[in-house]
Amino acid sequence: MKRTMLLALTTALAALTINATIPNRAAAQGPRLDFSKVQETPTDLGHGLYMIVGAGGNTTLAVGTDGLIVVDAQFAPVYPKLKAAIGQISSLPVKYLINTHYHGDHTGGNADFARDGATIVAQVNVAKRLRNPPPGPNGQPGRAAPAEAIPTRTYTTHTTISVQGQRAELTHVPNAHTDGDTVVYFPAANVISTGDIVGSESYPNIDVAVGGSIDGMIAGTREVLRMGNADTKIVPGHGHLTDKAGVREYLTMLETARRLIAREIAAGKTEDQMVADKPLAALDVKWAAAGGPFVARFPRLVYESLKKSQS
Numbered sequence: 001m002k003r004t005m006l007l008a009l010t011t012a013l014a015a016l017t018i019n020a021t022i023p024n025r026a027a028a029q030g031p032r033l034d035f036s037k038v039q040e041t042p043t044d045l046g047h048g049l050y051m052i053v054g055a056g057g058n059t060t061l062a063v064g065t066d067g068l069i070v071v072d073a074q075f076a077p078v079y080p081k082l083k084a085a086i087g088q089i090s091s092l093p094v095k096y097l098i099n100t101h102y103h104g105d106h107t108g109g110n111a112d113f114a115r116d117g118a119t120i121v122a123q124v125n126v127a128k129r130l131r132n133p134p135p136g137p138n139g140q141p142g143r144a145a146p147a148e149a150i151p152t153r154t155y156t157t158h159t160t161i162s163v164q165g166q167r168a169e170l171t172h173v174p175n176a177h178t179d180g181d182t183v184v185y186f187p188a189a190n191v192i193s194t195g196d197i198v199g200s201e202s203y204p205n206i207d208v209a210v211g212g213s214i215d216g217m218i219a220g221t222r223e224v225l226r227m228g229n230a231d232t233k234i235v236p237g238h239g240h241l242t243d244k245a246g247v248r249e250y251l252t253m254l255e256t257a258r259r260l261i262a263r264e265i266a267a268g269k270t271e272d273q274m275v276a277d278k279p280l281a282a283l284d285v286k287w288a289a290a291g292g293p294f295v296a297r298f299p300r301l302v303y304e305s306l307k308k309s310q311s
């Protein structure tokens with residue numbers, strides 16, 4: 001009975017979070033993710049740090065001597081696979097699960113991690129958004145995450161989470177991808193988990209509806225570049241492992257997109273006229289090549305963000 005209820009909750013959360021993560025019609029019409037085909041693939045980053053790629057945002061694992069710290073929990077249905085992949089690396093318990101933001105492709109596994117004993121850590125706005133999610137793409141009301149999925153250890157601007165042998169430094173970046181973003185730095189291993197402030201392969205999402213903004217994305221990316229050093233390994237929210245050079249290239253893309261779209265706004269173009277002008281055509285060569293929902297959405301989100309900051 002209990003297991004059935006958990007499954008129902010997990011399934012409901014997955015459905016909710018997929019919707020919450022894909023705020024546009026084009027993406028909703030795209031192929032459905034077949035979770036049964038997902039494989040969890042770990043990459044050893046040295047000093048007990050691993051990047052694990054599965055379904056949803058990238059996961060980072062830090063192995064201490066008395067427990068584990070995990071950053072981001074992917075979609076709910078892949079939890080058993082993620083748990084197994086972590087178990088292959090270490091049999092120690094997950095003491096802390098850090099959410100970089102509230103989106104379901106990063107928090108889907110929250111309830112399962114919590115049930116297995118992890119304390120969920122996030123910026124305070126993540127707890128608010130999971131409890132009281134914004135409306136979906138067609139205006140349908142958001143559905144609250146189950147109680148176990150809500151972070152119980154929240155912070156405002158900076159905090160530190162430790163297990164024996166691993167320390168995670170959490171920094172909040174305001175109004176960037178969402179209103180509750182966290183960048184996580186592991187100094188011993190010299191690894192940064194950026195959440196969705198940085199992507200290494202395609203245009204990012206900006207959740208303008210909850211206070212995300214292009215200017216916050218740019219500020220957050222600059223913050224990432226100030227952390228660590230030239231050798232820092234960077235786990236982006238989505239895409240392959242990257243480094244400072246990759247993040248600098250991404251920052252240039254964000255700054256260029258902002259400038260080109262601001263120019264369209266200054267010329268009095270409506271959002272649809274801006275899209276018709278294809279101002280990002282040169283950037284598309286690299287950043288639209290991988291496809292995905294934000295190829296079409298990104299210019300609109302930058303436009304909407306800039307318009308909102310003017311009003």
Ligand SMILES: [Zn+2]
Nearest residue numbers: 101103196205
């Ligand atoms: Zn996200």
